[in-house]
Amino acid sequence: MGQRIKNTFQWRFAVIWIAATVLSVGFVTQxxxxxxxxxxxxxxxxxxxxxxGNIRALYAAPKGVLLAGTWGAGIFRSTNRGxxxxxxxxxxxxxxxxxxxxxxxFAQKGEVLYVGTQGGLYASTDAGNxxxxxxxxxxxxxxxxxxxxxxxxxxxxxxxxxxxSDDDGGSWLQVNNGFGPMLIxxxxxxxxxLIAGSENRLFRKRANEDALTAINDDFFVQQVESFAVxxxxxxxxxxxxxxxxxxxxxxGNSLTGITPENVGNPVIALAAFGATVYAGxxxxxxxxxxxxxxxxxxxxxxxxxxxxxxxxAVNEDTVFAGTSEGGVFRTIDGGDSWMAVNTGLTNTxxxxxxxxxxxxxxxxxxxxxxxxxxxxxxxxxxxxxIPDEYLFSTLSVSDGALxxxxxxxxxxxxxxxxxxxxxxxxxxxxxxxxIANKDLTGIQCLEIVGTTFYIGTQRDGIYKWEKDxxxxxxxxxxxxxxxxxxxxxxxxxxxxxxxxxxYCSENAGKPWKLVNSTDMVGSSISGLRRIGSTLYASSWxxxxxxxxxxGDSWTPINDGLNDRSVVTMEVVGTELYVGTxxxxxxxxxxxxxxxxxIGSHHLHQAISLAVLDGFLYAGTGTGxxxxxxxxx
Numbered sequence: 001m002g003q004r005i006k007n008t009f010q011w012r013f014a015v016i017w018i019a020a021t022v023l024s025v026g027f028v029t030q031x032x033x034x035x036x037x038x039x040x041x042x043x044x045x046x047x048x049x050x051x052x053g054n055i056r057a058l059y060a061a062p063k064g065v066l067l068a069g070t071w072g073a074g075i076f077r078s079t080n081r082g083x084x085x086x087x088x089x090x091x092x093x094x095x096x097x098x099x100x101x102x103x104x105x106f107a108q109k110g111e112v113l114y115v116g117t118q119g120g121l122y123a124s125t126d127a128g129n130x131x132x133x134x135x136x137x138x139x140x141x142x143x144x145x146x147x148x149x150x151x152x153x154x155x156x157x158x159x160x161x162x163x164x165s166d167d168d169g170g171s172w173l174q175v176n177n178g179f180g181p182m183l184i185x186x187x188x189x190x191x192x193x194l195i196a197g198s199e200n201r202l203f204r205k206r207a208n209e210d211a212l213t214a215i216n217d218d219f220f221v222q223q224v225e226s227f228a229v230x231x232x233x234x235x236x237x238x239x240x241x242x243x244x245x246x247x248x249x250x251x252g253n254s255l256t257g258i259t260p261e262n263v264g265n266p267v268i269a270l271a272a273f274g275a276t277v278y279a280g281x282x283x284x285x286x287x288x289x290x291x292x293x294x295x296x297x298x299x300x301x302x303x304x305x306x307x308x309x310x311x312x313a314v315n316e317d318t319v320f321a322g323t324s325e326g327g328v329f330r331t332i333d334g335g336d337s338w339m340a341v342n343t344g345l346t347n348t349x350x351x352x353x354x355x356x357x358x359x360x361x362x363x364x365x366x367x368x369x370x371x372x373x374x375x376x377x378x379x380x381x382x383x384x385x386i387p388d389e390y391l392f393s394t395l396s397v398s399d400g401a402l403x404x405x406x407x408x409x410x411x412x413x414x415x416x417x418x419x420x421x422x423x424x425x426x427x428x429x430x431x432x433x434x435i436a437n438k439d440l441t442g443i444q445c446l447e448i449v450g451t452t453f454y455i456g457t458q459r460d461g462i463y464k465w466e467k468d469x470x471x472x473x474x475x476x477x478x479x480x481x482x483x484x485x486x487x488x489x490x491x492x493x494x495x496x497x498x499x500x501x502x503y504c505s506e507n508a509g510k511p512w513k514l515v516n517s518t519d520m521v522g523s524s525i526s527g528l529r530r531i532g533s534t535l536y537a538s539s540w541x542x543x544x545x546x547x548x549x550x551g552d553s554w555t556p557i558n559d560g561l562n563d564r565s566v567v568t569m570e571v572v573g574t575e576l577y578v579g580t581x582x583x584x585x586x587x588x589x590x591x592x593x594x595x596x597x598i599g600s601h602h603l604h605q606a607i608s609l610a611v612l613d614g615f616l617y618a619g620t621g622t623g624x625x626x627x628x629x630x631x632x
Contacts, residue, residue, distance in 0.1 A: 044599045044618070044626045046346065047375025050362055052305075053347020053622075055322025058312035059106030066320070068328055069103025069310075072622025073347040075115070082320060082330050082341035091131030093119060100604060100622060105187075107146040109153060112168065116143020121155060123169060134169030145187030147194060149207075154194055156184030162196055162203075162212060177211030179203075188227035190234060193251055197224030202236070202252050215252045228270030228277065233292065235277060237267030245279055247293050260287045260296035269322075273313035278335065280308030286321060288335045299335030305366065325349075325366055350619025352395040353610035356402045356426070360612050362625060363392045368404065368431070374615065375625055382430040390420075398448035404431060405443035405455070421446065421453065421465075435465060435473075447486040454493065454508075456483030462495055464508065477510045478503060487528035487535065494551065496525025500539055504551050515551035527569030531576060538566035538578055544588075560595035561586055570609035572630075577616065579606030585618055599628050 057069030066078040067088075074089035092101050092115060101117055108114070113124040120135030121143050135141060137160065145156030154164045154175075161182030163172040176182055186197040192207040202219060203212040219240075226237035234248045236255065243259035244267045259267075260279070269280030277289045279296070285306035287296040300306060305326025312320040320341075321329045327342035352363030361370045361381070368381040394405040402424040421435035421443065435453070442458035451467040454476075461478035478495060481503075485496035493508045500520035503512045516537070523541030530536070535547045537554070543564035545554040558564060563583035570577045576588040577598070584602025586595040598616065605621030614631035 042600075042629065044601065044603055044628050046623060047371070047617075047625045047627055049346055049371075049375070049378040050348045050350065050364060050367070050369045050624055051342035051345050051378070052325060052327035052340070052364075052367075053342075053345060054324050054349075055310050055328055055347070056102070056104045057106055058310045058320050058322050058328070060312060060314055061108070066312075067106055068322060068345065069106065070345075070347040070622070071102050072100045074101035075103055076345050076347075078341075081318075082328055083343065085328075085342070085344040087346075091124070092117060092122060104143075105145055107148055109148045109168070114146055114153070114169075116146060116155065118142045121146075121169060136169065136172050137163065144184050145196075147187045147189050149189055149192055149194065154187060156187045156196060158183050162187070162194075162205075175205055175211045177213065179212065179214075185224045186227045188229055188234070190229055190232060190251055195227060195234060195252060197227065197236070197238070199223055204252055216255060219246075219252075219255050223266075225266050225268050226270045226280075228272045230272035230275075230277065230292070235270050235272065235279075235293065237270055237279065239266045244281075245293070258289075258293035258296075260298075263287070268309050269311040271311035271313040271319065273319075274316050276313070276316065276334070278311050278313060278319060280311045280321060282307050282309065282324070286311070286335060299331075300338070301336065302338035303329055304340065305329075325364065346624040347622055348624045349607075349621050350625055351607055352392065353608040353617055353619045353625070354395040354397050354402060355610050355612045356397055356400060356424070358612070359426075360610060360617060360625075361395060361402055361424075362619060363395050363404070363608075365391050368392055374613070375617070375627060379429075381424065382428075393443055394446045396446040396448050398450070402426075403434070403446060403448060403453075405446045407442045421455070434467075444483055445486050447488055449488050454486050454488060456486050456495060458482050462486070462493075474509070476505065476508070477512055485525050485528040485537075487530060489530055489535070489550075492550065494528050494535065496528050496537060498524040500525060500542070502528070502537055502551065515547075516545070516554055519545045519554055519556060526567055527578075529569050529571045529576065531571055531574055536569065536576060538569040540565050540567065540581075544569070544578060557588070557593065558595070559593060560597075562597075567605070567607045568609050570611070572611045572616075577609055579603075579609055579618060581605055585609070585616070598630070 054071035055068050056071050059067040068076045076085040077088045078085045115122045120141050122131040123134045124131045142158040143155050144158050147154045152164050152166055156162050161176040163174055165172050183199050184196055188195045194205040196203040202215050204215045205212050222239045224238045228235040236246045243257040245259045246255040247258050248255045263284050265281040265283035267279050268282045271278045277293055279287045285300035285303050288299045289296045305323035307324035308321055309324055310322030317332055317334050319331050327345050329338040330341045331338045348364050350362045350364055354361045359370045359372050369378040371378045390406040390408045393407045396403045404422045406420055422431040423434045425432050445456040447454040453465040455463045462476040463473040464476055465473045482498040483495050484498050487494040491507050493505045495503045500523045502516040504515045505512050520539045520542050523539040525539050527538040538544045543558035543561050545556050547554045563580035565581040566578045567581055568579040579585050585598040585606050589596050603618055603620055606618045607621055608619035610617045615627045616630045617627045619625050
């Protein structure tokens with residue numbers, strides 16, 4: 001269940017659906033010209049990547065237009081079979097780098113596009129050039145599905161079930177039939193029959209019926225994930241004790257299990273074309289059936305991200321797949337081979353940034369890339385030395401070398417979350433393991449001083465390792481703590497935790513003492529940095545505090561800091577920068593005792609920072625890397 005993509009927590013933040021229509025060539029050309037406008041270096045400029053992202057919906061509109069819906073960065077469009085993509089979010093309460101637009105499904109009615117977001121349903125009558133809000137529900141709703149049957153529009157919501165409109169969104173009526181509040185996951189149709197999937201049931205409404213009816217009392221699921229319809233056959237991806245994939249020939253009255261063998265992941269995406277059905281798993285890639293689901297073949301050659309969230313079959317040979325981090329992949333041979341097609345599609349979460357020489361490195365959980373030209377292009381770092389199950393958790397630089405902390409999720413009886421440390425061999429553009437797995441419960445932070453490595457873990461406390469030494473580590477204590485930040489000052493070692501506590505050891509080891517009061521308790525420490533003899537600590541929720549006496553006493557410094565959810569902190573010379581969750585990036589003006597915002601518009605989810613050649617770089621939660629000039 002830990003890998004479930006559409007769990008309740010995630011869906012509260014994200015949403016939903018948009019629609020496609022006939023888009024003129026002239027309009028597309030103008031949009032692409034607008035996207036090439038020269039940037040203003042005095043404000044934040046989005047770099048060319050890293051490309052990819054969390055793709056939740058794929059749709060084929062007329063005249064060869066493809067639409068990709070992302071989790072956080074809205075809509076991207078391609079007019080050349082996915083070779084290049086352009087953002088198209090005008091009017092969706094979205095400004096680059098500032099807001100979030102979550103997209104999960106596409107639909108269209110005539111020449112009108114509809115989009116559902118966390119703020120409700122929007123419509124466009126000019127090929128997506130502008131959008132207007134058309135929701136008329138009792139309260140703002142997150143839209144989880146859109147289906148058009150004749151002149152009627154149905155929408156599924158995350159809180160109040162299914163609604164319909166016969167006047168293009170002017171007024172809405174519910175069709176819940178007394179079931180009360182309903183969290184709808186999926187909507188589809190078989191001819192004129194509406195099919196709805198909730199968290200644990202299937203529902204149906206035929207054309208001559210007024211409301212939804214629960215179907216198949218024997219089919220009780222943990223969660224409905226996906227629908228597909230081929231001819232009159234309904235395919236259902238659902239998480240149940242009996243399997244992951246089912247089909248029905250009688251509008252859901254009876255369901256037959258057709259789960260491929262050796263699949264332990266949910267079927268998040270389904271697509272059908274002709275006699276071929278594709279099933280996308282969150283973790284197992286894509287399976288293909290040429291006989292209606294009776295037998296299946298795994299088709300994952302070239303699919304480097306096998307957490308599949310969306311599928312689109314354009315014809316018998318051409319299929320597009322949207323993944324949770326790797327963006328869009330395309331096959332032109334019916335799934336026998338896949339290639340990434342992400343140029344221009346920037347929806348990546350860059351949780352780590354570091355600079356080595358003239359290169360800037362970006363860490364994105366499952367990928368590590370670098371740029372030598374200020375973000376104009378990004379190249380992957382080969383990770384063949386690291387097994388596929390590893391995720392990058394932290395980057396650190398020492399003596400001009402990049403080190404990477406990585407974690408691996410495994411069974412609890414085999415160590416649970418364990419980790420290792422790797423060194424970047426720049427000459428060969430590859431990672432080499434320097435500290436093997438030693439049952440550490442997940443490496444979270446890495447501080448390197450000379451040849452000494454300090455390693456903070458999730459629950460195993462803190463370890464020290466002297467390079468090339470044996471035994472490999474020394475246990476420094478703080479067992480049972482989730483270590484989120486480290487700082488070394490001579491013989492003093494400071495450690496921050498996810499509970500907002502800061503500990504200090506006078507001799508880089510035991511004993512430890514708690515040095516902060518209640519200033520940060522209740523929020524996670526996100527950074528520990530020193531400028532001279534002053535120690536700064538940031539947190540998720542309580543802003544920034546500082547100490548000028550080695551941690552004996554602390555003073556909050558939050559004047560001007562409009563968002564106290566500080567996600568990252570970076571020192572550049574004698575200047576201190578912080579990135580916040582929703583209000584952008586700030587610089588500490590020590591003489592004024594005030595935080596100054598950086599840039600005329602703020603970046604949403606600024607979660608990592610680095611400086612190179614007079615530019616401040618910011619990794620974001622949904623939009624890749626931005627930069628701004630801070631030195632003339």
